[in-house]
Amino acid sequence: MKPKRRAMTSTARPVAGKRASVPREPRRSEGARSPALATTRPRPAVGPRASEAPAVVEIAPSQVDLRVDLGRGLILPNPIMVASGTFGYGIEYGDVVDVDRLGGICCKGTTLKPRIGNPPPRVTETPGGMLNSIGLQNPGVDAVIEKYARTWATWRTPVIVNVAGESVHEYVEVARRLDGVPGVAGIELNISCPNVGAGGLQFAIDAGAAGEVTAAVRRATDLPLLVKLSPNVADIRPIARAIADAGADALTAINTLSGIALSPRRDRPLLGNIYGGLSGPALKPVALRIVYEAVQAVNIPVVAIGGVTELNDVLDFLAVGAVAVQVGTAIFADPTVPIRLADELAATCARQGMLAYRELIATALPAAKGRPSSKGVEYRP
Amino acid sequence: MRLASAELVDSREILPGQWLQAYHAPDLAVGSRAGQFVHVRTGDFSGLVLRRPFSLNTTDPATGIVTLHFRVVGRGTEWFTRLRPGDAIDLLGPLGRPFEVDPRSQHLLLIAGGLGIAGVRMLADEAIRAGRQVTLLFGAASARDVYPSSLLPDEVEYVVATDDGSLGHHGFVTELVTGYEAWADQAFACGPTPMLAALAQLVAGRRDRLGVAKLGRKRGGGKTVAAGSPAARRKSFLQVSMEQNMGCAVGACLGCVVMTTSGTPQRVCREGPVFAYDEIAWEGGW
Known part of the structure; x- marks a missing residue:
């Protein structure tokens, strides 16, 4: 049923079985565990001791395999990517962020023709998050290629161009122009931008339209193809299935959730476009739910995005089956977050004796038929 | 542009609801020009996800002191007023392009x-x-x-x-x-x-x-x-x-x-x- 994931877990099954079942609870409460309790009541089968047990040989964080295979030859050096729209074209942060240490860069949404975007104000802070309605301002695909592709080609980090459009034809044409351009490692199909009038969202809320645009782009390019899902739907599963069946290599979940904010005097909506997309920590439970559902509906990798701020968020998304995460809004507060998360993920794996972060994936999914059980039967009486 | 840590030296409410804060940030005090600004992080990311842009009010390269002048308009700016001397904040800057004065302008x-x-x-x-x-x-x-x-x-x-x-x-x-x-x-x-x-x-x-x-x-x-x-x-x-x-x-x-x-x-x-x-x-x- 899920060949990809089975392949991943089966290699590590003997230890993964133990690890996945037992330390899942203690991992959260490790900080609260008192050393006195541990010495007075030794319980060898519980807690971090179980996971440390196989780690006879110390593993250095640098030895941990963080590589992610998103299909069609797209290999990320680590599973922490930066999200489209929050990292420009990769050059804006300059020396503050070492782009070569990122897992992947999704550039600003790119359309066939230049777009001037929505009238300001375009961003505002909301409780635990922010709303944005940029409206896909960008100089058009040709200018993007001319200005940035040469720089991208010199980076170790793959750059995935986020592609938006108002019609199937536009998506296809942009994809065709990106095909074969050195420095372009893949395409992320943005069929879920809530901030543009025509097109945009309409492809993301209908399984038929989503499948159609995916299939059309698939025929136009051999580039690795990610498709970004919208949370503004009743049921994500048929849409995810349609996209996977149409030949997408991976899914990205999720885009922003549509919302509005009011002006200080409450006499009108605050944003120039009235509607904006909600992002940030406030979005995380929604993203977690949609990743959880999408992962079980399709056989292709899912890249999670939605409120990732700290390592626990990364571990949560991996646990519900994502193979990688994108960091977005958190970059605005601290641009060094993505690199720090990659380091922390490697350190956590090393500490738990894991040689590959893949062992953290899908530990919280219900056992499916034909999937190796991760329940630790050896601990049952 | 760089990420710099700055320590609060002095904080005063100079006008009703308007604060003047002096920070020790030698990296920023040198090389910043009038018209540029800094993007300042608030302490509480879970609630306040965005940094706050503040104009560089004055800089003193000799002492490394940078002052910021702001009005309390919401929870973010209110958070800054609760800082005490010795507290450190995280600044991104200098950002933006400065005022351009013609050399002949007197x-x-x-x-x-x-x-x-x-x-x-x-x-x-x-x-x-x-x-x-x-x-x-x-x-x-x-x-x-x-x-x-x-x-x-x-x-x-x-x-x-x-x-x-x-x-x-x-x-x-x-x-x-x-x-x-x-x-x-x-x-x-x-x-x-x-x-x-x-x-x-x-x-x-x-x-x-x-x-x-x-x-x-x-x-x-x-x-x-x-x-x-x-x-x-x-x-x-x-x-x-x-x-x-x-x-x-x-x-x-x-x-x-x-x-x-x-x-x-x-x-x-x-x-x-x-x-x-x-x-x-x-x-x-x-």
Whole structure:
């Protein structure tokens, strides 16, 4: 049923079985565990001791395999990517962020023709998050290629161009122009931008339209193809299935959730476009739910995005089956977050004796038929 | 641009709801120019996900002290007022492009509306250090909101207008400008957008009023320079410092744009916050 994931877990099954079942609870409460309790009541089968047990040989964080295979030859050096729209074209942060240490860069949404975007104000802070309605301002695909592709080609980090459009034809044409351009490692199909009038969202809320645009782009390019899902739907599963069946290599979940904010005097909506997309920590439970559902509906990798701020968020998304995460809004507060998360993920794996972060994936999914059980039967009486 | 840690040295409420804070940030105190700003992180990310952009109010390279002047408008700015000396904050900066002063300009007119003083305050220091004469026109709602003259360099001529007439000129600060437009070589303004728009309109007619419209070459008239370039701004009589809701402040998110007369939105954080008055499409134009 899920060949990809089975392949991943089966290699590590003997230890993964133990690890996945037992330390899942203690991992959260490790900080609260008192050393006195541990010495007075030794319980060898519980807690971090179980996971440390196989780690006879110390593993250095640098030895941990963080590589992610998103299909069609797209290999990320680590599973922490930066999200489209929050990292420009990769050059804006300059020396503050070492782009070569990122897992992947999704550039600003790119359309066939230049777009001037929505009238300001375009961003505002909301409780635990922010709303944005940029409206896909960008100089058009040709200018993007001319200005940035040469720089991208010199980076170790793959750059995935986020592609938006108002019609199937536009998506296809942009994809065709990106095909074969050195420095372009893949395409992320943005069929879920809530901030543009025509097109945009309409492809993301209908399984038929989503499948159609995916299939059309698939025929136009051999580039690795990610498709970004919208949370503004009743049921994500048929849409995810349609996209996977149409030949997408991976899914990205999720885009922003549509919302509005009011002006200080409450006499009108605050944003120039009235509607904006909600992002940030406030979005995380929604993203977690949609990743959880999408992962079980399709056989292709899912890249999670939605409120990732700290390592626990990364571990949560991996646990519900994502193979990688994108960091977005958190970059605005601290641009060094993505690199720090990659380091922390490697350190956590090393500490738990894991040689590959893949062992953290899908530990919280219900056992499916034909999937190796991760329940630790050896601990049952 | 760099990420720097800054330690709070002094924090005072200088006007009702307006705070002046001094931070020790040697990295920023050196090499920052008037008109640039910093993007400051609040402590509580779970609730407040965005940094706050603040103008660099003053910088002192000798002591490494940077001051920020802000008004409490919400939970983020309120958080800063609770900091105590010794607390450290995280600054990203210096960001944006500075005011461009023509080397030949001797008389600088600064125009500030309310908190807009924070945007032009540092230019007064720079200009006086360079031996220029500075007149500051300041507008506020009433006397209680007027920036204390003790916080300005002695050399600055300080003229005040209040909306209610409780101090200085009774009316808008823009009404004072025509009295200085013949004296001034260049003007620099920061304040509410309607004030800046009124100034831009005023300045557009200045050459006709002064009778210099047809006097031929002045300020390198014949050469064409790209709009928005430092050289073009240096030649402009009026430069304005714009404000906009901001996301990343480095040009990545395109959240803080203003429409320009060229028909392309420009980023306040990257191409701005300082613009020549004739770059901005004051009517919007979206």
